[in-house]
Amino acid sequence: MKKKATYQRYLNQFGWMCVAPSIVLFCLFMLYPILSSLYYVTRRWKGMTNTFIGLGNFIRMGQDKVFQAALGNNFLFMLFQIPLMVFLALLLAVLLNQGIRRFKGPFRLAIFLPAVTSLVVVSVLFRVLLQENGMLNNVLIKARLIAEPIGWLNDAFWAKVTIVLAMTWRWTGYNMVFFLVGLQSIDPEIYEAAEVDGASKARQFFRITIPLLVPVILFSVVTSTSGTMQLFDEPNILTWQGGPANATMTAALYIYRQAFFVNADFGYATAMSYVVVLISGIFAFIQMRLLGENRKAK
């Protein structure tokens, strides 16, 4: 009996040793940064020196319309880009799964392809394509769809559209593959039964496909939301530092600029990053709740 307890202790110790390296790295590169940020958030930086200002950074944030507008842009991108992308990805997944019989593999491969590019590359490609005298405007003018070139990068409204387009190009195929996996896990017998009951295709789609896909859709929305909350590469490169005139400035980009680009105001930047964490947390909480309720409902 005693021997068994010793053996259990040995196994437990081995378990700790397995996880020890990752815990050490976690403490170094996650825990310590989080704890030290508690100090930074109360300070105001000026060059190499900093002074205690308590909640001063948060008060400043309350008056900073640039930061508020940047957060607003994050929400705006979420509101338009995610539904658009989920709709397209869902449409393509269903068409691929049920609409055609041959060449499923090549289509899936091709549509997934944008997901192999880095966001930096996406930004560069779109920035060249969307110049005022660039390819897209040329094509649209030749096709007589527009008379004057569109200011994809110059105009506040179109620049936002540009960001949404670039994100949609990069992520639709990626999400489509999620949905395909979800669709393929649906038992064909359910459809056959519905067929026997005389349910139309549309009815099948809304009554069977969508409800069964809700967990996958929610997952895709969760990851996209957290990705959009951190949007950085595209506004920094594609629309040139959040331009025009901060029209595509995002929270992450503004934080970066305050801490590393224009100034080294680590205190203020940390305070703003707290707000981003808080919002991400709230989103994650709501979405997990929805996911949980969905599971219970079944």
Next chain:
Amino acid sequence: MSMVRNWSAGRVLALVVLLAATVISVFPFVWMVVGSTLNPNDVLRGNLMPGAEFASNWAKATKSYNLPLFFWNSLKIAILTVVFGLLVNGFAAYGFEKYPSKARDRVFNVLLLTLIIPQIALVIPMFRMFAFMRLLDSHAAIVLPSIMSVFIIFFMRQNFKMFPTEIIEAARADGAGELAIFLRIVTPSMQATYVSSAIYIFINQWNSYLWPLITILSDAKKTMPIAISSMMNAYTIEYGAIMVIVCISVLPVLILFLALQRQFVAGLLGSVK
């Protein structure tokens, strides 16, 4: 089933939509390859006939930028991250899954909680820390913080769940040590998991931008994405040369993708199952 009907209007529509999606998805790739053979003005205008300027674009790209070095930097960083990442996260996932304990489960839950913290919130204190450690402007600064990945631990743990505990217990009964069990019995049979994780880590690191942008200062340390982004910030922009570099930076991931499609998708999908 009604779907088996011949060329219905619905089928044609589906085909058209899918074809359109394919063209839109693939076009930029074609365009960037063609663009690498054109002069800057033709790149901009969107000429789609291949030109004869590849050699001069290549010369421009390699003359003003140390392209082989940047490529090597990216490759080195990505491979180091993969090797150490598999080692550390593999052990961790195995430890969390196959040595059940309340305390470790609590630790694991804390790890999971940090998944919601956006990177932008971590880079500021991390920058201060690396500056203090005098490791700024080094590749260590990029590799070290990306070895441990909660996401990879989670993904691998999900997969380790499928490995029958009975086999481990049988091996123990035969007198095998714990380390030997993990290295000689468990790891070899989890190859697919390791390959998927490796691809995921590689691509993430190969494409990473924000943290390298903050930590890399000197030219000799630049990675491909940083090099591309500073080319876009250059005072004279050479679109042809940029297309050459963009093609090269996409190539490794594209090859990985085409060669290992299934594992690639499994890696990206991660834990959705």
Next chain:
Amino acid sequence: MKKRLSVAIAMALTLALVLGAVASCGSGPKMTDKVTVWCWDPNFNVYAMKQAAAVYNKANPGVTIEIVDMAQDIEAKIISGLQANGAGLPDVALFQDFRIEQFLTDYPNAFVDLKAEGVDYSQFAAYKVGPMTVGDKVYGIPFDTGSTGLWLRTDYIQAAGLNPDAYMGKNLTWSEVIELGEQVKAKTGKPLLAYQSDNFDMLRIVVQSTGGQFFKEDGSLNLRSDAFRKSLALFKELNDKGLLYQVVGWSDWINAINSDTSAGFLNAIWMVGSVKSRPENAGKYMVVPTPLIEGVAGAANASNNGGSSWYVFSSSKNKARAVDLLKSVWATATPENLEFYNTILKDAGAMGTFLPSQSGSNYTANDSFFYKGQALSRDFASWMANVPTLKYTPHYVPMRDAVAHATLNYFQGKIATIDDAIAAAEAEYKQVTGN
């Protein structure tokens, strides 16, 4: 027990391997007599420093001088390096004159006092020395001037049925320029000016030409001036009449100029390098004096944009060599050095502010690359004498960005009036600086 030990050792080894192998890839290079210089623009600063390095290497053959084109990331990288106590920083860096006050204020110990190293500042143009002086310390080696002019494509003017000679060398007013622009646009379809819509440079050129200031003497913001209002109104008019070809970002602006999108641009002498980098531009460009806004007291047909200077970091491991490079080539009047200044003036439009260099032959020579061999340097130098000085302060960059943003929104009709644009710029400046 034995098992546990071996496991512990294995684990410790894994971790040590991780930390050790990774840390080793950050090990430093071999020590040689090397000076690293950060600057930007291969056709201009990089080129000029390369020429200087060649001159220096003749006398000091064993020294390696590495010149890195940092593009527009340079200040961000320097800020990060300074915060890390010099990690990753070069020995020498080039700073915009408008940017240096921020660095000298925020990082008082980061730069080498070159006056103490024996540089004679009476040999440099006084307006360049001002921003780099703190108390009795002077930190930089002044480099170039940014004397401005209106660059015009004579081929498009001719295509519009006009004679370029009628404009050559003339002190134009902006209404005359707008008239010219409308004719060119009507005939050729080319907008008169390539314009970087997110950038402040052109507005700065116009405001400075009126003698206006963005800051008051005490350093507070000063946008509610007649000069600023009139300048904004002028830009709105140019914009509304379709005379601006708009791009975002500097590199796309350069690209716009070198891809025949517009009939000209308004900028400084240092554009010579970029214009000359494209052979097809030969014979096409002429430069006339910066146009004048009518009805503003103190306005001149001259302005300035840019201009930068060299600085040595205190963190440099090869400080003496770095100082020697700057001092012995850029600040000493030997025949070789003067010839160096003369060469970079012709090739790149790098007009030094080292006074002895201004007697070089290229200051007066005709330049066959330009329309009718215009003696470009002579003209820019003569305009330079009339340039009103501009006060920068450490907060120039937030001011610049805020004004650029408000201007763009005003153009695009998102802000209705000039007064609202000024208020918006003031508000953003206050929010971003936290002052």
